[in-house]
Amino acid sequence: MSTRLRLETVTIALGERVLIPRLDLDVEPGEVATLMGPSGSGKSALLSFIGGTLDAAFTATGQVFAGDVDITRLPPNLRRVGVLFQDDLLFPHLSVGGNLAFGLSADVGGRRARRRRVDEALVDAGLAGFHDRDPATLSGGQRARVALLRTLLSEPRVLLLDEPFGKLDQTLREDFRRFVFSHAAARRLPVLMVTHDIADAIAAGGRVLTIDQDPVAIREEPPTAISGNGAPTEGGPPPIPSRSPQTHK
């Protein structure tokens, strides 16, 4: 299951405006890379490009690899790229267990075996006995956990986090963050997270990429460069001449 996520010279533009300039990036299994930047800077567009749901208004070039497989031209449902969104997007017509079974891979055959996997996932989330509950009756934190488990049950090779902590309050946020990162680490998934909140990046403990606006460039800061008081170091280090990330001039 553990594969590397690799982006090769990914460029995304909206009309004339280049949002992501020729990005090369490797995210190793078990690593969490964070992408930060102001709204409209193309963070979410990059995730959509990796997931295969980029709006036709954008133009994008470059390749996305999961392990050695080029998934750039695959339809979104065949990429095995799991996405966790800001909204939990639990389906309101299905029970909690129904939502998880929807995510669970069809390779798990037999109603009993499927039910067992779903129940295990519920126990894992501290939601044992919630199988038949209506998702609308769950708290925000519980819904968020179900959403992650639903994604993980679909056995993704890569996990993308699109500001999934944005709508939770402070305490829930820390809990859920730990929950997400520990599950991703246990499965050795490469994780690419988009966020506004520097605290998310610190908690992730991985590299942090920041999209600069004028001129458009992507800057990398190693985890140590993030100060604990909530701001990246001013005028951080120059782009590192390694494979990742690098903006070609």
Add this chain to the structure above:
Amino acid sequence: MDAPVRQLALADAGGAATQPGRRRAATVHVLILGSFLVPIAVGLAGTALAAFGCLPAVGGDMLTLAPWRMLFGTPGMATSVALTVFVGLAATALAFVLAVGFCAAGHDRMGYRRAEAMLAPLLAAPHAAMAIGLAFVLAPSGWIARLISPWLTGWEVPPDVATVGDPWGLSLIVALTVKEVPFLLLMILAALYQIPAAEHLRAARSLGYGAAAAWIKVILPQIYPQIRLPVYAVLAFSLSVVDMALILGPSHPPPLSIVAFRWFSAPDVAAYLPAAAAALLQLVLVIGAIGAWRLGEVAVARVGVRWIACGRRETAHQPGPTLATVAVMLLFALGGIALLAMAVWSFAWTWRYPAGLPDAWTLATWIHQLPALGWPARTTLSLGLLSTLVAIVLVIAWLESEDRLGIRMTRRALWLIFIPLVVPQISFLFSIQVLLIRFGLDGTLFAVVWSHLLFVLPYVFLSLADPWRSLDPRYRRSAAALGASPMRTLFAVKLPVLLRPILIACAIGFSVSVAQYLPTLFAGNGRVATLTTEAVTLASGADRRIVGVYTFLQSLLPFLGFVLALSVPALVFLRRRALSRAA
């Protein structure tokens, strides 16, 4: 504005209703519902009594089962009932499956606005015009046969097969489906705007689901509760339609609605009693069919939940939705050709079989028909405009009073508004006619406008309620905070912002009025002639060129209504991008 009044206005607009406001709003709701629920209830009661022999107007004054014996003693009655049920269920199921398949296959390429404009001509076309056009296109001597003969088929003379009025009602099913698929598509598209459909689809896709499977497993179960009532309306309509069945349905034996209709139109008043029995049986069939459909829903839901939970991604190409899309496109093309065919006929001088187009063209038919055309055209226009005007005022009053009270109609209450669409017209209109005659109101403009209103109002409501309710409430609050009274807010803010959906609701209402056949006939006591009643009468046997003139004009009027509704906001708000395109 002095301080107390202003305070009152603020409280009012904020949803905290004052006593008089609450009473006024309740009065509006009761009046609107009462104005059509009471007459329908009275009409149904009258029909039920007549079915058991009680119709004092024709001398029936004792309870008896004789009308039922007469009804069931009629040769071919069992076939009539079976045919009615088959046509109703088949047309509804077909239209539903095609509409769902079309959405599942093409949801990501479909914009609401584009679809609205594309569906407009088919939605606007009166049922009778569509049926008359299809009768010509599908007939053995019709346009399709002409276009492929004799070079492909070798038919030098029309083949002797019943493609129209066939004993199974297949051509009737096709015609119903042509009209109902666009309606269901519009309802589905409107329902999609009530849920975060795009986000849910994206989530399902990221879990590995194929596009069509994601739509059917995730979106359809969420929107079905919102399209359930329209589906029942389609079912009731298909079971009890009269004008289309007169033109396209089999006649020996005919569907039940035609049996009732023939007896109601018979010169012998004694036939009214078995007619009432047939009309009541029609109502029972509709209720039974809706019940059966409901049971089907439960069964499908039960199987569906398992199918959804089994986790199959269905990513391999599924032919179903693609086939549905092709079928929908063919149906739309067929509908378009049918409307075009009658326009072509109206300008034809001679058009011999098997020529693909008329041999000679002329304006003579139009010129000859113009004098005769004027009166029904004017009646059609004034009935349509009056009933639409009353309907839109009532619907706006209803929605506005909801806003001021801060209440929202429940789904159960929505049923009340839908009753005229679910109860078969023939089962209550005759008794209403008897009452109108009793009070000397039959054939008056008031009676006919009101009978149209029964059907115009639900459609106007259906079309305007969602856009009205999804208007950002902060517009209203900020207008109130600026000191605007609720009335000023209504006229200066809400109505202009909602101009486009209001005009579209009006266009739909107008097209519904133009299409009415049975209500015009019964409430008008046969003396009020519209383009629709004339076209249906002419359809059986008159010169195709003359029928073409009537059906062309009959389709043109509502179509122009849609053109106006879609183009006026764009002109009014030329410099307001948010309103000329979105609203």
